[in-house]
Amino acid sequence: MSRQGYCPSCGETPLQAFANNMPVADFYCQGCAEQYELKSKKAQLSQIINDGAYATMLARINSDNNPNxxxxxxxxxWQVNNFLIIPKHFFTADIIVKRPPLAPTARRAGWVGCNIDLRQVPESGKVFLVKQQQVLAPEQVKAQFAKTKFLREQNLQARGWTLDVMKCVDQLPNRFSLAEAYSFSDLLKTKHPDNNNIQAKIRQQLQVLRDRGFIEFLGRGQYEKLL
Structure with missing residues (x-):
């Protein structure tokens, strides 16, 4: 990473390694101060990633300098199959899954680890640098990384709504209707039980995604995803 990696936020700036044992951080960018944690393994890319201590992870992603x-x-x-980044603004508590405590007979009895559930991340939050052994251009990586940075400007409640509607749109065809978006109303109600006007909120978030260039409004309640 230090020799060949680069910062997806500012382009081609090389990354610097943190000192050993930095909790939930491995690298940082001297140019823009973004922090990065690296998870790697000899396997196919899976949807569930084993991670470290649950409490440490939650504290880190909720901090002001949480990592990408x-x-x-x-x-x-030793050939790279897939290499992707998930920007820090896609990390919420829903993505961090608590594992059962270790058994009393274990060396670290009672220790609680966690998994990272990539199924909870919208597709726009998965920015590939290498995909199926094909290297993507740094300019393309930087553009995709920058496209979702607006989420950092939102408060946690607004960001949660945008991410939830993003995930719903991922499940729809490239061209979809407002009625199809409304089909997720019950699901969104379970996630946001205090909101009594779910359909209005869906329309609002579709406007956000339209204004940010993720979808196009075609008229008469019809939308199209912008790839």
């Missing part, structure tokens, strides 16, 4: 996360998978021949 790199995920790297490689073959037994």
């Amino acid at each position: 996360f790199f995920f790297l998978t490689y073959s037994k021949e």
Whole structure:
């Protein structure tokens, strides 16, 4: 990473390694001060990533300088298969899954770890630098990373709504109707029980995604995803 990696936020700036044992951080960018944690393994890219201590992870992602996360998978021949980053503004408590405590007979009895559930991340939050052994241009990576930075400007409640509607849109066809978006009303109600006007909130978030260039409004309640 230090020799060949670069900062997806500002482009081609090389990354610097933190000192050992920095909790939930491995690298930082001297140019823009973004922090990065790297998870790597010899396997195919999976949706559930084993991680460290649950309490440490929650505290870190809720801090003011929470890191972005790199995920790297490689073959037994040490060839990179997939290498992606999930920007820090996509990390919420929903993504961090608490594991059962270790048994009383374990060396670290009672220790509680966690998993990272990538299924909870919208597709726009998965920014590939290498995909199926194909290297993507740094300019493309930087543009995709920058496109979602507006989420950092939102408060946690607004960001939660935008991310939830993003995930719903991911499940719809490239061209979809407002009625199809409304089909997620019950699901969104369970996640936001204090909101009594779910459909209005869906329309509001579709406008946000339209204004940010993720979807296009075609008229008469019809939308199209912008790839």
